[in-house]
Amino acid sequence: MRSVHNTIVHLRWLVCLAVLCMSTGATCIPKRPLAEFKPQPIFNAPPSIEQMAEVVNRSRNIQSLQSNFVTINPNQIRNLDASLVWQRERRFKISGGISRMMGNNFEVGSNEQYFWMSVRDGMRPQLFYARHDEFESQALRRILPVSPLWILEALGISELDPYKVLGAPMTRPDGMLEIATFAPSATGSYTRSLVIDPKYGFTRQVFLKDPTGRLVASASQSEHNFYSSVSMALPHKVLIQLIPAIDPPTEIDVTIGSYVINGLDATSNVGFDLPNQNGYEVINLVQFNQGLPQAVTPIQVAPPGTVAVPPPAAPQQLPPTAYRTVPWDGRTLR
Numbered sequence: 001m002r003s004v005h006n007t008i009v010h011l012r013w014l015v016c017l018a019v020l021c022m023s024t025g026a027t028c029i030p031k032r033p034l035a036e037f038k039p040q041p042i043f044n045a046p047p048s049i050e051q052m053a054e055v056v057n058r059s060r061n062i063q064s065l066q067s068n069f070v071t072i073n074p075n076q077i078r079n080l081d082a083s084l085v086w087q088r089e090r091r092f093k094i095s096g097g098i099s100r101m102m103g104n105n106f107e108v109g110s111n112e113q114y115f116w117m118s119v120r121d122g123m124r125p126q127l128f129y130a131r132h133d134e135f136e137s138q139a140l141r142r143i144l145p146v147s148p149l150w151i152l153e154a155l156g157i158s159e160l161d162p163y164k165v166l167g168a169p170m171t172r173p174d175g176m177l178e179i180a181t182f183a184p185s186a187t188g189s190y191t192r193s194l195v196i197d198p199k200y201g202f203t204r205q206v207f208l209k210d211p212t213g214r215l216v217a218s219a220s221q222s223e224h225n226f227y228s229s230v231s232m233a234l235p236h237k238v239l240i241q242l243i244p245a246i247d248p249p250t251e252i253d254v255t256i257g258s259y260v261i262n263g264l265d266a267t268s269n270v271g272f273d274l275p276n277q278n279g280y281e282v283i284n285l286v287q288f289n290q291g292l293p294q295a296v297t298p299i300q301v302a303p304p305g306t307v308a309v310p311p312p313a314a315p316q317q318l319p320p321t322a323y324r325t326v327p328w329d330g331r332t333l334r
Contacts, residue, residue, distance in 0.1 A: 037225035039233040042201040049162050049169065052179065055201035056160040056194070058232035063088050064264035065155075069257025070094075075250060084256075086157075087264050090115075090132065091272040092149060108148050111272040115148050118275050127280040134286045137186040142289050145216035145244045146208065153206055154219035155256075156234040158194060166191070176204055187211065200224070202233040216243050227261055234259065 042055060064087040072080050082096025093109040105120045116129040128143075135147060166180040176195045183190040188211030195205035202224050208217040221235030240252040 037227070039200045039202065039224055039226040041199050043199055046171075046177070046198055047201070049160075049165055049179065052169070052177070052196055052201065053160040053162050055232070056158055056196070056203065058230060059157045059159060061230035061232070061262075062157060063262050063266060065157075066260040066263055067256050067258060071253075071255040071257075073253040076253070085264070085271065086152060087266075087268075087272070090149060092152070093272060094151075107275060109272065109275075110147075110149055111274075114274060116274055117148070118280065125280045126283060127275060127277060128283045128285045128288070129274065130285040133186075135289075138286060138289050139187040139210075140245060140289060143244060143247055143285070145210075145242055150208070150217055151240070153208075154217075154221075154238050154240050154254075156203060156221060156224075158203055158206065160194065169196075171198075183208070185211075200233065202235075214243075214245070216245075217241065227259070229261055 043051065047055075064085070066083075066085045068083040070082055070084050072082065074080070078098075080096055080098060082094050084094045086092045090110050090112050092115075093107065095107040095109075097105040107116070107118045109116055110132075112132075114129055114131055115135070116127060118127045119125065132147065135141070160179070161181065164181040164183070166182055169177045169179040172178055172195070175198065177198050178193055178195050180191055180193045183192045190211060191209040191213070193205075193207040193209075194203050195207075196202070197204055202221075204221050206217075206219045206221075207215060210216050218241045220239040221237070223237040224233040224235050226233045234256075236256045238254040238256075240254060241249060242252075243249045
């Protein structure tokens, strides 16, 4: 049980999506020429919803993101090293560990069918996975209140649909504009709020509430750099908070040193496959959310051009590695 707890703690650091990541003290974040990347004012007067949408939706110009210079500090515990890559729509991977010299000991990834979280920690490497559609149809979610793909919104890849706006933008005491939208899902309508800079047009905060009105995720963004190739600014410091319904919340400080934008071949799908399962204890996160026994079961991946078949049901007799109770049997994280 102690091993299970330690693994869950590491997963919550690293994901939720966490998460994103880089360096020990030996790794240097590249310096960016401020004059080239400094955002310029866009609005001289309070913008309309349509004007804000035009600026936010410039994110559609971004088809891929890459960075080998990302720092994550989960719950103010320690810095981690990693590299990040994303390609529309659901191809995403961040992998790394305590030090680049020691190699990767975790990976958070996604493709069109699945997302996964793998950790090689101690003697019992574990691989959590879920189908996107099955996870998104669950109202009660352990460990992760949102899919790891929400990290993209936290990193500034947002969209604003004027037809989903809930009322007029509100001017906050700090001068920022807050605009709420509804976000339909298989479990009901979520509410997403974007806090937008009235001068520069980029987002500074994102809040997501579930259909009951409970805050499940938020991101505070700063140190924006402007990228002329896509005509928009992205944050390079992000503070993420993830708040599951049952488990303790997670806070993740993220720093991105530099990005390569649209550097991937749009026709390539290389590098977004599920990890090799050999040597891993494989856990279906959807079953875990339901409180069902977790059997060590190979993930069933459909060949190209076929329809995927869900993993087979767990056998009646629990294997020695099955989960039997709630894994939070250790200290509670802040």
